[in-house]
Amino acid sequence: xxxxxxxxGINHRTAAVEVRERLAFRDDELxxxxxxxxxxxxxxxxxxLISTCNRVEIIAVAGDxxxxxxxxxxxxxxxxxxxxxLFADAVYRLEGREAARHLFRVGTSLDSMVIGxxxxxxxxxxxxxxxxxxxxxxxxxxxxxxxxxxxxxxxxERTLIGHGTVSVSSAAINLAKQIFDSFEKKTVLLMGxxxxxxxxxxxxxxxxxxxxxxxxxxxxxxxxxARALSGTAVPFDNYRPYLKIADxxxxxxxxxxxxxxxxxxxxxxxxxxxxxxxLIDLGVPRNFHEGLNELxxxxxxxxxxxxxxxxxxxxxxxxxxxxxxxxxxxxLESFWRWLSGLELVPAIKDIRANIERLREAELQRHRAWxxxxxxxxxxxxxxxxxxxxxxxxxQILSELxxxxxxxxxxxxxxxxxxxxxxxxxxxxxxxPARIADDDDAED
Amino acid sequence: MTIWLLPALICYAVASxxxxxxxxxxxxxxxxxxxxxxxxxxxxxxxxxxxxxxxxGNIPVANFTQALSFLAWVTALAGLIxxxxxxxxxxxxxxxxxxxxxxGASEAMAGGSGTLxxxxxxxxxxxxxxxxxAGEALFVLAATxxxxxxxxxxxxxxxxxxxxxxxxxxxxxxxxxxxxxxLGWGFLLLTLAILSGAxxxxxTWGRFWSWxxxxxxxxxxxxxxxxxxxxxxTVGWRGRRAATLxxxxxxxxxxxxxxxxxxxxxxxxxxxx
Numbered sequence: 104x105x106x107x108x109x110x111x112g113i114n115h116r117t118a119a120v121e122v123r124e125r126l127a128f129r130d131d132e133l134x135x136x137x138x139x140x141x142x143x144x145x146x147x148x149x150x151x152l153i154s155t156c157n158r159v160e161i162i163a164v165a166g167d168x169x170x171x172x173x174x175x176x177x178x179x180x181x182x183x184x185x186x187x188x189l190f191a192d193a194v195y196r197l198e199g200r201e202a203a204r205h206l207f208r209v210g211t212s213l214d215s216m217v218i219g220x221x222x223x224x225x226x227x228x229x230x231x232x233x234x235x236x237x238x239x240x241x242x243x244x245x246x247x248x249x250x251x252x253x254x255x256x257x258x259x260e261r262t263l264i265g266h267g268t269v270s271v272s273s274a275a276i277n278l279a280k281q282i283f284d285s286f287e288k289k290t291v292l293l294m295g296x297x298x299x300x301x302x303x304x305x306x307x308x309x310x311x312x313x314x315x316x317x318x319x320x321x322x323x324x325x326x327x328x329a330r331a332l333s334g335t336a337v338p339f340d341n342y343r344p345y346l347k348i349a350d351x352x353x354x355x356x357x358x359x360x361x362x363x364x365x366x367x368x369x370x371x372x373x374x375x376x377x378x379x380x381x382l383i384d385l386g387v388p389r390n391f392h393e394g395l396n397e398l399x400x401x402x403x404x405x406x407x408x409x410x411x412x413x414x415x416x417x418x419x420x421x422x423x424x425x426x427x428x429x430x431x432x433x434x435l436e437s438f439w440r441w442l443s444g445l446e447l448v449p450a451i452k453d454i455r456a457n458i459e460r461l462r463e464a465e466l467q468r469h470r471a472w473x474x475x476x477x478x479x480x481x482x483x484x485x486x487x488x489x490x491x492x493x494x495x496x497x498q499i500l501s502e503l504x505x506x507x508x509x510x511x512x513x514x515x516x517x518x519x520x521x522x523x524x525x526x527x528x529x530x531x532x533x534x535p536a537r538i539a540d541d542d543d544a545e546d
Numbered sequence: 547m548t549i550w551l552l553p554a555l556i557c558y559a560v561a562s563x564x565x566x567x568x569x570x571x572x573x574x575x576x577x578x579x580x581x582x583x584x585x586x587x588x589x590x591x592x593x594x595x596x597x598x599x600x601x602x603g604n605i606p607v608a609n610f611t612q613a614l615s616f617l618a619w620v621t622a623l624a625g626l627i628x629x630x631x632x633x634x635x636x637x638x639x640x641x642x643x644x645x646x647x648x649x650g651a652s653e654a655m656a657g658g659s660g661t662l663x664x665x666x667x668x669x670x671x672x673x674x675x676x677x678x679x680a681g682e683a684l685f686v687l688a689a690t691x692x693x694x695x696x697x698x699x700x701x702x703x704x705x706x707x708x709x710x711x712x713x714x715x716x717x718x719x720x721x722x723x724x725x726x727x728x729l730g731w732g733f734l735l736l737t738l739a740i741l742s743g744a745x746x747x748x749x750t751w752g753r754f755w756s757w758x759x760x761x762x763x764x765x766x767x768x769x770x771x772x773x774x775x776x777x778x779x780t781v782g783w784r785g786r787r788a789a790t791l792x793x794x795x796x797x798x799x800x801x802x803x804x805x806x807x808x809x810x811x812x813x814x815x816x817x818x819x
Contacts, residue, residue, distance in 0.1 A: 260573070260575070261573055261575065262573065263572060263573065263710045266709070266710030267709050267710040268709055274709075277707075277709045278702070278707055278709075280714075280717060281698070281702060281707055281708075281709070281714070281715060281717055281718065282702065282717055282718050282719065283717055283718075283719045284716075284717045284719040284720040284723065285719075373782075375782075376781075376782030376784070377782040377783070377784050377785060377787075378782075378784070379718060379719065379785060396703065399785060399786055399787060400784070400785040400786070402702055402703065404705065408705045411705065412705070412707060412709065415706075415709075416709065416710065419710060
């Protein structure tokens with residue numbers, strides 16, 4: 104039976120998080136698991152396993168897809184010590200071109216929960232490296248993964264799929280970057296506490312703000328938070344003087360009337376010579392008066408405004424995803440051409456040329472006594488040598504052609520080329536170290 | 547008209563299109579080509595100016611149209627520096643077409659002699675003219691940067707920021723700082739241009755100042771730019787207000803440059819011939 108690509112797995116669309124957790128593998132378990140896979144899944148000739156919080160998938164090359172899928176599901180159940188029933192409904196099986204498309208879409212993050220998220224490519228590279236270490240990838244998966252990486256790279260370069268911002272806190276950070284050029288000499292005032300506010304403040308600290316001031320109705324809480332974020336606690340009844348040095352103010356207090364009014368900020372602005380202020384209102388009800396946004400050089404965003412920004416990003420990513428799909432199809436087409444054996448032609452040419460070179464070299468070696476022979480005999484010897492290599496080549500090439508269009512053909516061509524051809528130009532070799540470098544360069 | 551003019555116009559046109567497409571698609575795959583086209587345009591333009599200068603035997607600023615072409619070239623050069631050194635590709639979409647239009651207009655209106663009366667031929671000429679045009683080019687760029695600032699500011703105020711794109715919009719702080727620096731340097735050059743002009747006048751006609759229209763208007767723009775810089779330093783008029791004023795004062799400058807040149811063909815404006 105013809106070998107082809109096969110994917111068996113579950114993801115965030117088919118399985119609940121509880122099921123995904125039960126089937127997940129740690130990175131350091133992968134090599135050993137894949138080595139065991141070789142033993143328990145005899146129908147599988149190549150395999151890689153990707154496990155993230157959103158998916159557990161085995162990408163394989165197999166002849167009998169039916170049998171291989173059964174073996175792989177059995178393998179997952181045995182490895183994770185669960186009954187196959189646990190995920191029987193969630194499991195999907197993709198074959199051939201569909202499997203390749205899926206792999207490429209995963210790599211370009213089109214299959215991710217949040218389209219365009221950047222982690223998946225690194226995770227896919229890790230999966231590939233582990234499989235290469237376990238020696239379960241062969242020529243087909245090498246090529247498939249490399250194509251997936253190159254599709255992902257093209258998508259990153261040519262579309263805006265990874266741009267914009269998908270969470271409220273990252274929206275706030277991106278906006279801050281649109282207002283301020285650098286954060287080195289900036290001061291952030293965090294009023295109150297709350298998960299979003301803390302995340303935002305933490306990210307600002309990471310960007311290198313000079314000082315982080317934290318105030319809270321309960322001074323103790325301010326102190327605790329200040330210690331965690333290496334900031335400075337300010338008593339709640341005395342935060343106002345600090346407004347004039349605060350470039351970013353994050354409000355996250357529960358209050359029945361706005362804490363900062365137009366008059367408050369107007370006075371502050373004059374003192375700070377109208378250097379811009381970014382007010383992030385994460386409080387419910389609103390901490391800052393809406394009218395503050397009308398003041399020159401003051402930019403006020405509340406939770407709804409920030410959420411609207413993330414919605415815009417989602418819409419844009421949906422649009423960009425269309426372009427990404429087109430890029431994926433292009434890469435898929437070229438991969439599939441290769442896999443379908445259309446690229447056997449260069450292998451055949453290469454083998455023919457190499458054997459012809461050997462023949463010529465041999466004749467050359469014996470040119471001294473050949474030259475002594477009459478012309479007619481020389482011609483016969485030439486013809487004889489050509490006849491022998493043609494017979495040998497015919498047998499090899501017809502075997503290759505018989506398998507043309509199936510993975511066996513590719514394996515056979517690979518073997519034949521290694522035995523009889525010159526070194527394959529641009530041959531893909533497993534190079535875990537180099538892959539890891541690529542990863543760093545891209546992130 | 548020299549053989550370099552057409553290539554210069556074509557390069558500027560190509561740069562304009564590339565910068566505009568690059569900005570609207572936001573993936574920034576064309577920035578490098580756009581910058582190269584603008585640079586190529588500036589080189590051809592420089593060769594055109596040199597050829598004219600050699601023909602006339604003096605720096606090619608003998609009449610309004612030549613002066614416009616010279617100013618366009620200095621602007622292209624300063625714009626390139628800004629785009630490359632400060633990674634401000636976004637202004638390319640404004641600078642390239644402005645330069646293209648200025649050069650095109652200068653050629654369309656071309657006329658008059660390119661030769662200066664011998665009274666004006668002096669070492670003071672290139673000094674005075676280069677200072678004046680370098681200063682004005684910086685004011686052109688300051689106004690351009692201010693336009694970008696106002697655009698960016700209005701998006702942020704309206705809660706419709708442009709967050710995506712490989713080269714996202716420059717921050718307000720950066721634009722404001724660049725605007726301030728351009729104004730500062732432009733003002734310095736304008737001051738030196740006026741001083742060198744006065745010294746030259748003293749040297750040639752025996753008087754520093756003769757209240758001819760160009761002189762008066764230079765003084766008016768000098769005062770306006772001084773006030774603009776002063777307002778930032780003392781009352782803190784920065785950001786949107788500074789950007790708006792930069793554009794207003796620049797409009798006055800353009801008005802006086804064009805108006806004086808066309809209405810009062812004296813020592814400065816119009817044709818000297």
